[in-house]
Amino acid sequence: MCRWLAYSGTPQLLETILYKPAHSLIDQSLHSRLGVETTNGDGFGVGWYTQEDLATPATFRDIGPAWNNRNLRELADHVRSPLFFAHIRASTGTAVQQTNCHPFRHGRWMFMHNGAIAEFHRMRRELTMLIDPELYPNVEGTTDSEVMFHLALTFGLEGDPPGAVARMAGVVERVAREHGVESPLQMTLAISDGEHLWAFRYSSRHESRSLFYSSRVDTLRKLHPDMEFLQEVSDETRLVVSEPLGDLPGAWNEVPESTYGIVGPGGDSLHPFTPQAA
Structure with a gap:
């Protein structure tokens, strides 16, 4: 499995979020507390939007561990x-190669995943063949995550992100049942179009991997008036993380099971998540 974070809010240097917190994502690459694996060293990736160009996210991905990558530090x-994503990978069986590192990108969309499709090797051909033929040439790697992304694109991600992810999950579970695979899906997902961020927590067994979101900044300012960082960011600033970046009281809230959240202009919200037939 993997660890990831998504940031949305006042523009920040990536190092402020990636390196400075006590339990930063870089620290988690060696010392994860809540992940299946303590070490997440099978590659990493960051993806980001700039204020000048929200339509074309940039990505930087590499196959080595994040904790000692000098280019990432620079x-x-x-x-x-x-708005940026960061992901550290612990492979669930697919190759350690650059095309298997997250986040994945299509047009203005970014996607990253922690989890797995159980027995993916048995269903890979059928699931891959359900991808829109026009999107299929864009699948470069061998992961279940990239197939999930392209299935969501196939099922309408650009117009209805929650519905597309629900239909993707429904198809995975249907195909799994046909192959006799019980409880196939385990996922925490982050998706963005450069303006909004969607985060999902779901598993077929309803025992999903950890996922947390940061408390409202105005609430945290009242709790911790001496924290300089909180004085510098807007009230709409949010983090969604696989595990908390520190032990600041009141800072972190667990995303409920079978839930997705939306972060973006105009406020944030949480909603129930249920797979749908496609």
Whole structure:
């Protein structure tokens, strides 16, 4: 499995979020507390939007561990973004190669995943053949995650992200039943179009991997008036993370089981998530 974070809000240097917290994502690459694996060293990736160009996210991905990558350290010190993803990978069986590192990108969309499709090797051909033929040439790697992304694109991600992910999950579970695979899907997902961020927590067994979101900034300012970072960011700033970046009281809230959330202009919200027939 993997660990990831998504940031949305006042533009920040990537290093502020990636490196500075006590239990940063870089620390989690060696010392994960809530993941299936303590070490997540099978590659990493960051993706970000700039204020000048929200339609074309940039990505940087590599197959080595995040904790000692000098290029990531250099990039994080100089790139400032209002919305970015970061992901550290622990392979569930597919190859350690750049095309299997998250986040994945299509047009203005970014996608990253923690979890797995159980017995994916038995269903891979059938699931892959359900991808829109026009999208199929864009599948570069061998992961279940990238197939999930392209299935969501096939089922209408660009017009209805929650519905598309629900239909993707429904198809995975249907195909799994046909192959005699019980409880096939385990996922925490982050998806963005550069303006909004959608985060999902779901598993077929209803025992999903950990996922948390940060409390409202105005609430945290009242609890921790001396924290300089909280004075510098807008009230709409949010983080969604696989596990908390520190032990600041009142800062982190667990995303409920079978739930998705929306972060973006105009406020945030949580909603029930249920797979749908496609």
